[in-house]
Amino acid sequence: MKKRLWLFKGLAVLLPVLLLGLAEGFLRLFGYGQDYRLFVEDPQHNGFLIMNQHASERYFTETANATVGNFEPFRQRKADGTFRIFVLGESTTIGYPYFHNGSFHRWLHYRLMHTFPNRNFEIINLSLTAVNSYTVFGFGKQLIDYEPDAILIYTGHNEYYGAMGVGSTSSLGGHPALVRLVLKLREFRLMQLLNRMLGGIRKTVSGENVDLRENLMKRMAADQQIPYGSEAYHQGIEQFKTNLNELCQLFSEHHIPVLISNLVSNEKDLKPFISAPGNAAQSAQEQFKQAQQAYAKGDFKAAKNRFVRAKELDLLRFRAPEAINQVIQELTAQYPNVTEVDTRAVFERYSPNGILGHETLLEHVHPNLYGYALLSDAFYEALKKRKLIAADWTNELSLAQLRQHMPITSVDSLKGVFEMLILKEGWPFNEPMPPEEKRAKTVEEQLAGALVVKQLSWRDAMDQLLAHYQNENNPQGALQVTEALSLEYPYDPGFYAQAGKLSLSLNQPEQAVWHLKKAFDLEPAFPTAQSLFISLLKLDRPDEALVYLRYAAAHNETQFSLTELQTFVEQLVSVKNRYLTDTTNVALSNQLAAGYLKFANADGAAKYVAKSLRTDPRNAVALQLKSQLQAIKN
Amino acid sequence: MEFLREFWLFMRTRKRYWLYPLLILLLLLSALTVLTTGSALAPFIYSLF
Numbered sequence: 001m002k003k004r005l006w007l008f009k010g011l012a013v014l015l016p017v018l019l020l021g022l023a024e025g026f027l028r029l030f031g032y033g034q035d036y037r038l039f040v041e042d043p044q045h046n047g048f049l050i051m052n053q054h055a056s057e058r059y060f061t062e063t064a065n066a067t068v069g070n071f072e073p074f075r076q077r078k079a080d081g082t083f084r085i086f087v088l089g090e091s092t093t094i095g096y097p098y099f100h101n102g103s104f105h106r107w108l109h110y111r112l113m114h115t116f117p118n119r120n121f122e123i124i125n126l127s128l129t130a131v132n133s134y135t136v137f138g139f140g141k142q143l144i145d146y147e148p149d150a151i152l153i154y155t156g157h158n159e160y161y162g163a164m165g166v167g168s169t170s171s172l173g174g175h176p177a178l179v180r181l182v183l184k185l186r187e188f189r190l191m192q193l194l195n196r197m198l199g200g201i202r203k204t205v206s207g208e209n210v211d212l213r214e215n216l217m218k219r220m221a222a223d224q225q226i227p228y229g230s231e232a233y234h235q236g237i238e239q240f241k242t243n244l245n246e247l248c249q250l251f252s253e254h255h256i257p258v259l260i261s262n263l264v265s266n267e268k269d270l271k272p273f274i275s276a277p278g279n280a281a282q283s284a285q286e287q288f289k290q291a292q293q294a295y296a297k298g299d300f301k302a303a304k305n306r307f308v309r310a311k312e313l314d315l316l317r318f319r320a321p322e323a324i325n326q327v328i329q330e331l332t333a334q335y336p337n338v339t340e341v342d343t344r345a346v347f348e349r350y351s352p353n354g355i356l357g358h359e360t361l362l363e364h365v366h367p368n369l370y371g372y373a374l375l376s377d378a379f380y381e382a383l384k385k386r387k388l389i390a391a392d393w394t395n396e397l398s399l400a401q402l403r404q405h406m407p408i409t410s411v412d413s414l415k416g417v418f419e420m421l422i423l424k425e426g427w428p429f430n431e432p433m434p435p436e437e438k439r440a441k442t443v444e445e446q447l448a449g450a451l452v453v454k455q456l457s458w459r460d461a462m463d464q465l466l467a468h469y470q471n472e473n474n475p476q477g478a479l480q481v482t483e484a485l486s487l488e489y490p491y492d493p494g495f496y497a498q499a500g501k502l503s504l505s506l507n508q509p510e511q512a513v514w515h516l517k518k519a520f521d522l523e524p525a526f527p528t529a530q531s532l533f534i535s536l537l538k539l540d541r542p543d544e545a546l547v548y549l550r551y552a553a554a555h556n557e558t559q560f561s562l563t564e565l566q567t568f569v570e571q572l573v574s575v576k577n578r579y580l581t582d583t584t585n586v587a588l589s590n591q592l593a594a595g596y597l598k599f600a601n602a603d604g605a606a607k608y609v610a611k612s613l614r615t616d617p618r619n620a621v622a623l624q625l626k627s628q629l630q631a632i633k634n
Numbered sequence: 635m636e637f638l639r640e641f642w643l644f645m646r647t648r649k650r651y652w653l654y655p656l657l658i659l660l661l662l663l664s665a666l667t668v669l670t671t672g673s674a675l676a677p678f679i680y681s682l683f
Contacts, residue, residue: 008644009651016656061671169670182670185663194660195667202671 107376132162174235
């Protein structure tokens, strides 16, 4: 009897677990709550995955506050030769306030695609605004199964006030283990239900309407002040260290290369948000004033030290303290697969006297477009140094070329400007908006304005801008917008084909070939193949042209036979291969010139006539070909 | 059958053995949720970065 009693007691104690399990099962069965896994199947692209729009909700108490990131599709099964990069981080990492192609990862993507035109790159940005290392850790640990070739990380500024951070969470914010337990528990629908019920009670108690008055915000911010060296300050550093260390350890165990950047923030052009009164050595405002005086005197070393000190003492910790960069440095020393990306050094190199300010940054932490180009350059150089993609980087696109060619439209750029005006008008910047100019707004300004207030989506803004440039007969503008769209939608062959056509109309055959090849790789089609082999023959690349010519001959949509041309190009390839091993053989260069002339390719013919005449200026055949060429031109 | 009947009787009379753990578990989960709630300032700060 006693034995049975103990058995009943044991079963009774286990019953709550069973009841909770049953409740969880019922909630799932009836579709309550959300699945928080990082990736889901892309409903628009079969065989592709995208970031789950609910993945971030786990990190926000109120799911309504949860921020949403990019939806950049990538293949469920990684294709051979693809270099897959995942990007983790916060608002700077996702390109705030520009987003889309303003983001550093798009600059990097564009540069890598042009440096390695025959490689396929997948750069998937999983960054979100308002998050910190908890989200980076949570997302990062789910990446192992998706075959990353590299992980890029830029995070740390939101450590205190970002989601679940020590400065934005009630009582347990300073205990990473407990916070992680709660994050894990939020996977359960029962916990989601509990959270919603408690949220409802909280709202009822505090009143439904949130008071947005500035005074209230100021008062609350005062409660969130984090003095330098305080307990909360150290808890923030510890939280960052714990999350990043475990993530680096995990990637290390799986031999995944990690590139983690140190952080940059405004030093000279942003006065501290909140300063402690009294003692000058502890006053951020006083340190900032002294830094400005040193700067005016030309003592830049002292100025830099004091500007950094002012940032360290700022009680509103929107800029990461130096200790965060120290943690990053320690991690890179600890794990061989982790490389430090020295973004700070790059920014210092491109800033007057090595002091960071408005030349590269918009406000406290977010770079301007120039800054984002520099951030991409820092990661690009780190990838190059580690020889992760290839050993040979000789045909690279330089930073200057990148800045010249990167398809950032005026609308993208203006959107950033307008977004900043709105941001700075409010707390804690409180900078009044400049009076509106009394003149008619340009189309670009109208579109950027509509984009900022969310009247238009980015796609609609680009479509309207493209239509505007086409109406204005501005092919250069139209090409830029089309390139921007192809960067945003890299799996849509239509944008590449259109960019190819526009490049041809602008007499940019090299660029046209680049776009058309991308279009053909995604969706082989006769018109694309036709444009490609014609352009490649013009560029004297017959071996490459042959591939597309064969395809065009097999899928011919015209009444003209391509067989003769195919035979001719095959001969041309053979002659050219012989010529490449004997470049002083005039007979061969003449043969190439004559071949091109037969099909009215004046550029190709002229190139080889010139080569023949350089070797033998009196060569009769070459001279005759030259006169034939002149006749064609006349 | 006899076993189940006896167990049911036990549950009805000795509620503390299963009801208390259930309450404690729910209270613990609620406490964790409340103590890791975002501060009232959080939504405003989120819009800054």
